[in-house]
């Protein structure tokens with residue numbers, strides 16, 4: 001499965017950032033993690049902090065899956081409005097929003113603890129109404145969020161124009177948001193874990209595993225075996241191959257960064273922007289003064305078709321950028337596309353699917369909040385391995401009716 005096309009900005013700007021050896025022979029560990037993207041790295045970190053012995057296996061270069069393609073806006077706001085989630089699951093649905101808000105603080109703490117900067121920056125998030133007819137739903141959403149103690153303010157058209165230069169009738173505003181360089185964060189975190197004795201093996205493909213009474217036995221495509229007590233499947237959008245029933249639909253999402261501009265428009269140096277239209281456009285700045293705009297999601301799931309669509313998507317994203325920031329001359333520099341899986345309710349799946357042994361947990365951080373979901377999942381996995389329940393087990397678990 002080819003999960004990205006073009007030139008994801010983070011790999012261009014950072015390069016390879018060191019390397020990890022392929023697994024050379026059979027091995028034993030307490031917890032094996034399939035996938036060394038941001039999910040696998042965060043899970044390994046949470047487990048290592050709690051004293052577990054972890055080993056990571058990845059078929060690509062570590063961080064080179066959808067983590068490299070991510071635009072990495074960190075928001076507590078899920079693609080599914082809180083109002084809709086409550087309609088589906090009742091008031092406990094607010095736990096998902098609250099946990100995402102806390103995950104941003106947890107990611108801030110993690111970024112600050114790493115030996116090198118990873119592009120983490122606190123931002124404001126502005127969710128603007130793309131059309132006047134979206135205002136009524138936005139007011140209901142604002143009320144629901146306030147009722148559940150979530151940080152949100154409303155901005156009217158005048159305030160939006162004055163503070164951000166945006167022409168829209170209304171927006172939801174919060175200071176509980178951030179941005180990060182997801183590839184850099186993953187690689188620096190993995191390097192730190194390795195320096196603490198965690199084994200990280202990339203270019204090591206897992207072909208499958210068997211659950212035996214004494215151990216989970218993993219087979220690699222090269223014929224090696226890894227015996228472990230617990231297995232975490234954090235293989236991103238490719239995890240679905242090990243499920244009996246699909247839990248998400250694959251789409252494609254497109255993004256570009258511009259050449260650096262003298263002054264970032266729309267306060268993008270410290271603001272994340274997104275909108276109510278579906279598919280929505282989303283914007284952020286980069287540390288070196290570029291505009292990053294993404295969106296134009298479609299249902300393409302064939303890499304060749306997605307590659308062919310990229311030039312057209314770049315034209316459309318640039319047209320949207322000109323509409324939003326007509327006074328800033330922007331030139332596209334690098335563009336890319338990535339597979340993007342979405343669940344029906346916008347929530348991730350974390351836990352043991354019914355067809356698997358309880359020692360096997362899946363981390364499927366799908367949706368627009370993938371990275372905050374990965375952070376939450378790292379806690380959930382740690383709790384499960386230590387035999388404790390987590391407050392999100394039901395809402396994010398495979399037992400919910402989220403299909």
Ligand SMILES: Cc1cc2nc3c(=O)[nH]c(=O)nc-3n(C[C@H](O)[C@H](O)[C@H](O)COP(=O)(O)OP(=O)(O)OC[C@H]3O[C@@H](n4cnc5c(N)ncnc54)[C@H](O)[C@@H]3O)c2cc1C
Pocket residue numbers: 034035036037038039040057058059060061062063064065066067068069070071072073074075204205206207234235236237238239253254255294337338339340363365366367368369370371372374
């Ligand atoms: C264009 C785009 C924009 C996005 N924007 C945002 C955003 O703004 N904010 C946000 O929070 N999220 C965003 N996301 C989602 C976010 O990027 C993902 O949720 C996150 O990167 C998933 O990380 P992961 O580690 O679970 O998956 P991945 O990064 O894909 O890592 C999984 C790893 O598993 C490995 N693997 C797969 N199969 C095997 C196997 N058989 N054996 C060994 N290894 C295997 C892969 O090689 C891969 O490295 C975006 C995604 C895309 C594509």
